């Protein structure tokens with residue numbers, strides 16, 4: 001007999017079926033036992049009556065505890081009017097067990113799977129993430145994330161975008177954060193860097209003539225965690241287009257997310273369409289933020305207030321954190337160093353750089369920065385000027401030799417954006433933390449309690465890489 005999903009038992013009254021899954025709960029009523037059996041799709045009530053079962057099944061039934069993995073052969077029966085459970089798709093029926101097989105036993109989990117309070121201890125939840133993900137809400141977050149990514153991939157393919165995987169073993173990318181470094185064994189003393197974003201690669205793909213690129217791109221930034229920032233790694237819907245204006249990018253993104261909400265989150269309402277467009281200066285003056293929360297009712301879980309923030313200054317004053325740029329220099333890029341200035345402000349680059357406006361566009365959603373992007377510089381003379389202003393010395397410019405070289409061979413005007421997947425999913429799923437929409441996230445202090453990483457490596461491994469640990473390990 002072929003195993004069917006719990007949801008497929010509906011309308012099968014009077015038929016014999018085989019289901020399998022985990023025991024969610026067990027209730028004893030005299031000699032009869034009720035088992036709630038859970039699979040990915042739903043849950044169904046199984047009734048174990050000793051007289052209906054062979055000796056082996058009776059033995060198994062006596063043993064079964066929550067989280068055992070079981071297979072049940074039995075008859076689908078209608079539930080009595082009073083026993084109907086309206087919360088379950090299988091709530092009108094139950095299975096009268098004829099055969100009970102234990103596929104695997106389980107110890108008592110360190111927290112109750114169905115109990116929301118298990119959230120209290122993040123360390124434990126992450127150490128036993130595979131149990132945490134058994135919870136209905138977490139499972140649903142994973143399934144919706146999959147559906148959203150599928151929608152985005154499908155939508156962009158239909159719009160002529162090409163899905164291209166750029167390298168993970170890469171070179172330091174100047175997105176303004178600290179890099180994760182990977183030592184090279186074959187070239188000792190040299191390091192790969194994990195990409196903070198595929199920024200340079202996607203621009204090189206425009207030079208390559210691909211015209212429309214996207215990728216659900218893993219990004220790695222060695223930064224401290226915040227509620228709206230994942231420690232370590234996260235994903236972006238990374239996009240780049242040639243021969244476009246800023247307007248084209250804004251429209252494409254607006255239409256894509258509007259359709260996504262309509263198809264996958266029909267209960268949600270977008271506060272204002274077309275999405276409001278606010279000048280950076282106005283946003284700062286009016287809301288004191290460049291990611292204002294424009295919801296009319298902040299308690300409405302179904303409200304989505306998208307807004308474009310435009311006309312950012314090209315530069316911001318450097319802070320100590322801007323270690324990447326020239327030390328002691330005044331300017332750091334507001335978005336990144338490839339962002340194009342407004343044509344009419346070009347003269348100000350020499351006279352008053354702080355006044356230059358840029359083609360940066362940030363997308364705000366419910367008070368979060370969903371993503372940013374820009375029209376890029378495609379003229380090396382302007383790029384060099386920007387590098388000078390952010391204090392690049394000859395050595396730093398040397399690091400962009402490949403970029404400099406590529407710019408000699410016909411760079412099309414281009415631009416793009418990269419909305420964050422975890423931020424999007426956190427807001428759509430009504431979660432308060434990015435970890436809730438990430439299958440195996442790191443702790444806020446950058447550890448994985450499940451795999452126990454980062455971890456020490458053997459002396460031999462270090463030797464192969466030509467490395468030595470010089471500071472004392474605490």
Ligand code: ASP
Nearest residue numbers: 197199372373416417418
């Ligand atoms: N690479 C940028 C970022 O990670 C996004 C973009 O400009 O497309 O923020």
